[in-house]
Amino acid sequence: MNHHCRALAISCIDFRFVSKVRKYLVDQGLEGNYDLVSLPGASLAIDEAMKAVEISNRLHQPSEVYLFDHEDCGAYGEDNSKERHISNLKKARDEILTLNPNLTVKLMLVGFERIEGID
Numbered sequence: 001m002n003h004h005c006r007a008l009a010i011s012c013i014d015f016r017f018v019s020k021v022r023k024y025l026v027d028q029g030l031e032g033n034y035d036l037v038s039l040p041g042a043s044l045a046i047d048e049a050m051k052a053v054e055i056s057n058r059l060h061q062p063s064e065v066y067l068f069d070h071e072d073c074g075a076y077g078e079d080n081s082k083e084r085h086i087s088n089l090k091k092a093r094d095e096i097l098t099l100n101p102n103l104t105v106k107l108m109l110v111g112f113e114r115i116e117g118i119d
């Protein structure tokens with residue numbers, strides 16, 4: 001039986017950001033309508049996430065991917081700079097789009113205070 005969802009979300013495991021990410025997705029009208037992959041570091045773990053992206057794609061045909069990195073990410077270790085997150089988010093987007101050119105990939109940086117979209 002076919003069952004589709006609108007989006008796939010990829011985020012870090014960090015408990016401090018789980019509710020913020022969920023609230024953001026719900027605010028986008030995606031409640032009950034997204035697949036979820038959680039891996040330490042999110043964009044840092046894109047190679048591991050790709051298998052889940054493919055399976056989500058095959059089973060549920062989402063049209064959008066939300067990729068959430070966050071401030072103060074332990075998986076990133078010493079260099080947690082915004083520039084490094086942005087650079088890795090963009091690399092991850094390229095990797096997803098190379099294999100799945102029909103998807104729209106949205107890059108997000110989650111802070112303690114706010115969530116910022118990255119172009």
Ligand SMILES: [Zn+2]
Binds near residue numbers: 012014041070072073
């Ligand atoms: Zn993290």
